[in-house]
Amino acid sequence: MSVPIRLVQRNGKLISLDATQIQFKFARGTTAIPMPILGERYAADLNIVTTSIDVDVILRDDDCAASDVAEQPAKAFIDFAKPNVRDNNTIGAGSYFYGDGGTVTIGQSGGKDITNKEFQLKSTFLKQSGADPIIIKFIDTGTLGAATYSSGTVSISLNHANLKHASTPSPSSGAFTSIAHEVATYLTNALNNSANIGITTTSTGDTGLSHAFTATLSAGTYNATLGMTRVDIQQDEVGTNGNSGTPVFWDMTSSGSVNTLAVVPPAFQTFRGGENNTCKSAGDKVQDLIANVSNSNVMGAVGQALQMDTNDERKGVSTDFNKLDPTAGATDDYIVGIQIPYNSLIQSADTTSMTARNFLIVTGLSPANNQGSVANKLPASTTFDSENVYTGIRGTVTTFSAAYMAGDTFYSGKLSFAPIDMIVGL
Numbered sequence: 260m261s262v263p264i265r266l267v268q269r270n271g272k273l274i275s276l277d278a279t280q281i282q283f284k285f286a287r288g289t290t291a292i293p294m295p296i297l298g299e300r301y302a303a304d305l306n307i308v309t310t311s312i313d314v315d316v317i318l319r320d321d322d323c324a325a326s327d328v329a330e331q332p333a334k335a336f337i338d339f340a341k342p343n344v345r346d347n348n349t350i351g352a353g354s355y356f357y358g359d360g361g362t363v364t365i366g367q368s369g370g371k372d373i374t375n376k377e378f379q380l381k382s383t384f385l386k387q388s389g390a391d392p393i394i395i396k397f398i399d400t401g402t403l404g405a406a407t408y409s410s411g412t413v414s415i416s417l418n419h420a421n422l423k424h425a426s427t428p429s430p431s432s433g434a435f436t437s438i439a440h441e442v443a444t445y446l447t448n449a450l451n452n453s454a455n456i457g458i459t460t461t462s463t464g465d466t467g468l469s470h471a472f473t474a475t476l477s478a479g480t481y482n483a484t485l486g487m488t489r490v491d492i493q494q495d496e497v498g499t500n501g502n503s504g505t506p507v508f509w510d511m512t513s514s515g516s517v518n519t520l521a522v523v524p525p526a527f528q529t530f531r532g533g534e535n536n537t538c539k540s541a542g543d544k545v546q547d548l549i550a551n552v553s554n555s556n557v558m559g560a561v562g563q564a565l566q567m568d569t570n571d572e573r574k575g576v577s578t579d580f581n582k583l584d585p586t587a588g589a590t591d592d593y594i595v596g597i598q599i600p601y602n603s604l605i606q607s608a609d610t611t612s613m614t615a616r617n618f619l620i621v622t623g624l625s626p627a628n629n630q631g632s633v634a635n636k637l638p639a640s641t642t643f644d645s646e647n648v649y650t651g652i653r654g655t656v657t658t659f660s661a662a663y664m665a666g667d668t669f670y671s672g673k674l675s676f677a678p679i680d681m682i683v684g685l
Contacts, residue, residue, distance in 0.1 A: 333501030333533030340479035358428030366399030366423025381503035382471035436486025450474035501533030557684035615639035
């Protein structure tokens with residue numbers, strides 16, 4: 260029985276293969292030095308580890324009726340439980356809003372106020388047509404929770420005495436677990452509203468947000484104790500144009516760099532996963548791998564290095580390959596990761612069934628309980644993220660060979676995958 264594995268390209272596309280044999284190789288650079296007379300052996304262990312993954316694969320024609328090769332919508336999220344600063348494999352320490360234990364205020368005069376700060380969304384149609392993005396902002400006037408729509412701008416009111424100008428801000432009512440929960444609720448409602456926003460949002464001429472997006476409220480990814488703080492946003496029109504490189508928050512300059520003096524935005528992930536029909540034959544897959552291994556450029560950096568498991572913000576060096584260039588990068592085929600599933604008992608709901616997880620290699624100064632099977636909580640179907648080691652194994656394919664026997668409908672092959680935390684190149 261083969262194991263379905265996925266090679267992840269820098270543009271988020273997948274190459275699906277069937278693995279018949281997988282060999283993990285790990286070697287610690289610890290050399291024992293024998294001592295004379297006593298017969299003892301000494302060594303220094305500096306945690307220098309070499310790794311490789313060798314896989315025997317079968318390349319088959321895709322089942323074009325299967326959901327994993329059909330056109331897919333792009334998805335993004337915004338989570339108001341956490342600020343968008345990177346720690347070791349997670350979004351930075353602390354909560355977001357001041358009343359929830361963070362630093363960002365609503366309607367205050369200080370420099371960390373969220374009101375009247377604009378962020379952008381682009382629907383599949385807006386990306387395809389090259390039109391201006393939708394502008395969204397929170398305001399501290401008007402009727403609490405109400406949204407107004409004009410000329411492509413959406414203004415959402417957070418006007419309540421409990422939320423603003425309070426020494427200890429709190430939710431406006433007991434219906435909300437936290438301020439983050441309340442703000443996420445109002446954004447979800449606005450995105451699911453069909454009111455005319457003054458611009459065309461879809462290829463069929465619709466003018467409402469709900470025609471372009473579907474928003475769903477869910478528990479926070481990074482701090483579930485604050486309740487339903489995360490807004491999951493899905494493009495209603497499928498295809499790669501849905502990977503619009505948004506949301507873009509107010510701390511991004513026109514040149515694409517981060518203004519570190521601006522108010523930190525909430526945690527978010529840009530739209531990704533949008534696919535045109537990706538049904539491929541066995542030969543298509545061979546050709547894709549030939550193209551990747553024989554001539555493929557990084558054009559920048561991919562991954563994360565110098566990772567520290569501390570509560571300090573922006574530790575180490577990291578880069579999100581989906582943010583390097585969301586337009587030109589859409590055709591980049593460089594392989595940046597691999598997802599190899601296995602069956603887990605420790606993560607299953609009971610001991611009578613298994614649940615699928617991906618193998619991980621967690622590096623950096625990370626505690627032992629953050630590296631093993633207990634910490635492997637994300638499902639095998641999770642989208643790969645080069646900045647999150649819990650979504651798969653970062654690295655690239657270094658060797659590939661393929662063979663074809665007359666009369667077969669598939670190719671057999673061998674590939675070597677080198678786990679690498681950060682790859683830099685031209």
